Amino acid sequence: MTRNPALPIATISDPIKVALLTEDPLLRAGLSSLLAQLGSIDVVEGDSAEVALWDAGVDAQKTLGKMSELRSLPMPVVAVVGDTAHVAPVLAAGARGVVLRDQVGPGIHAALAAVRSGLTVMDTALATTLVPNQPAHHTSKEPKGRGELTERERQVVQLLAEGLSNKLIADRLGISDHTAKFHVNGVMMKLGASTRTEAVVEAMRRGLIKL
Helix, strand or coil: CCECCCCCCCCCCCCEEEEEECCCHHHHHHHHHHHHHHCCEEECCHHHCCEEEEECCCCHHHHHHCHHHHHHCCCCEEEEECCHHHHHHHHHCCCCEEEEHHHCCCCHHHHHHHHHCCECEECHHHHHHHCCCCCCCCCCCCCCCCCCCCHHHHHHHHHHHCCCCHHHHHHHHCCCHHHHHHHHHHHHHHCCCCCHHHHHHHHHHCCCCCC
């Protein structure tokens, strides 16, 4: 976990002021009940919140359309996602924590407290989607990637971070599906990535993605 030094560390005993941001009434009711049981959490509205518990939703297209909403939130955010494919987009959009929708439980208190203190946290089940397992016999460190991205490849990796498919990337950039696939493969090769998610994470590390 990493900490933002610009954020003050609140006293652990202070109640965490949390805003619940979801359009799903069932999820809101479930989260409200859970947070009430945990104690040391005050559910508040708007800018008075210290942390937002933000629902990415379950519809893939709607989730991608909500990234601008996530970017505009003034407080640190723990995102609740229903699909591992949404991890990279919500991190690229500025979320400080990510948890799986169907695994939200008492541990959410620790996640909210950590994010309030400036840390970045992630559900253990999601961490493996960002760092693929390496074979046990693999001990040598190979160079990461094979060169700098072109301007077009930078545009492609930015769209990958938004969760777009090759077809949607092609539509957005006005190129053919084949050309989009070619650029995606080039991005993955240069970033030393074996998956699209890993490519986004490496691009984030290099500062190639605009949050």
